[in-house]
């Protein structure tokens with residue numbers, strides 16, 4: 077194939093798009109039991125066992141497809157679970173489509189598996205948590221953890237399609253919904269002052285929040301697909317200390333909650349460095365939908381780990397690479413910057429339990 081034709085064939089929606097190409101995924105919306113008719117016969121569906129239990133109609137709609145049940149959670153994001161799954165894939169050809177049916181941990185793990193299986197197969201996301209719908213199913217990143225280092229090994233492997241089936245969200249707890257909302261707010265806070273103000277005035281319906289957050293993230297990803305241009309890094313707002321809180325709690329603090337608390341840390345660091353005006357920090361903190369008690373929870377979690385552990389985790393986190401700790405900080409809603417954060421700034425905050 078000539079270089080020109082090859083490029084043309086990888087364009088969005090092209091039938092021959094290379095597996096994993098970082099193009100915006102085709103979005104389909106509706107009831108899963110109807111959409112499933114569009115699933116190729118050679119699809120392998122990696123499905124969160126809990127979701128299949130909660131949605132028996134989905135389980136029976138998949139009766140004619142190959143389904144591998146997985147247990148969601150950070151433990152799924154590991155090389156050992158990828159190996160366990162890979163052992164069941166002997167004979168699955170490169171032309172197959174992998175379907176990640178579940179939340180962000182299923183999506184992240186299966187993205188890596190899709191990237192590695194036969195050097196790359198077609199991927200389809202069916203996000204079943206709000207967090208996965210607003211964030212992890214957009215942008216083509218997948219990763220596994222190594223020890224207590226979150227996302228230590230990762231790939232870029234874009235999905236060809238994403239199916240948004242709101243029925244799944246009906247079985248999420250309020251806490252799970254809040255996790256998705258927090259990742260959505262991360263985008264409004266950092267990327268779009270107008271959306272931030274509109275959402276602050278009146279909390280958007282979850283459906284609106286999912287749609288608008290996906291659109292905001294897609295714009296960032298389009299501007300910097302491989303996180304090389306200093307744009308996509310903005311999506312890490314709240315994740316520096318968020319990942320520390322996940323790791324130091326042995327992943328008992330779930331990702332969305334950790335990111336919510338991590339955004340409070342980022343605001344505090346921003347204020348301490350003189351980057352974030354205190355009034356901006358207050359406005360953002362009161363807009364974030366984390367409910368009462370977030371500060372107390374943060375203080376409780378920080379008290380459980382010493383600064384040496386945090387220092388090691390920050391150094392292992394990709395955002396701490398090389399030059400010392402760098403964090404995405406807020407100047408104003410929709411205006412962010414990346415700043416060096418010396419230990420003399422973050423350590424006293426950590427030790428003091430992140431006082432408001």
Ligand SMILES: NC(=O)c1ccc[n+]([C@@H]2O[C@H](COP(=O)([O-])OP(=O)(O)OC[C@H]3O[C@@H](n4cnc5c(N)ncnc54)[C@H](O)[C@@H]3O)[C@@H](O)[C@H]2O)c1
Nearest residue numbers: 126148149179180181182204205211212217244247248331
């Ligand atoms: N790749 C990315 O760009 C990106 C972005 C953000 C987050 N992430 C990753 O996403 C992960 C967090 O995602 P998550 O919170 O969806 O995790 P998850 O997959 O562990 O799901 C959370 C819980 O919800 C349950 N669940 C899933 N769907 C459900 C449903 N419809 N009803 C009831 N329960 C349901 C799961 O069984 C699990 O217990 C983290 O590992 C994070 O690092 C990745």
Ligand SMILES: [Zn+2]
Nearest residue numbers: 211259331335
């Ligand atoms: Zn996140």
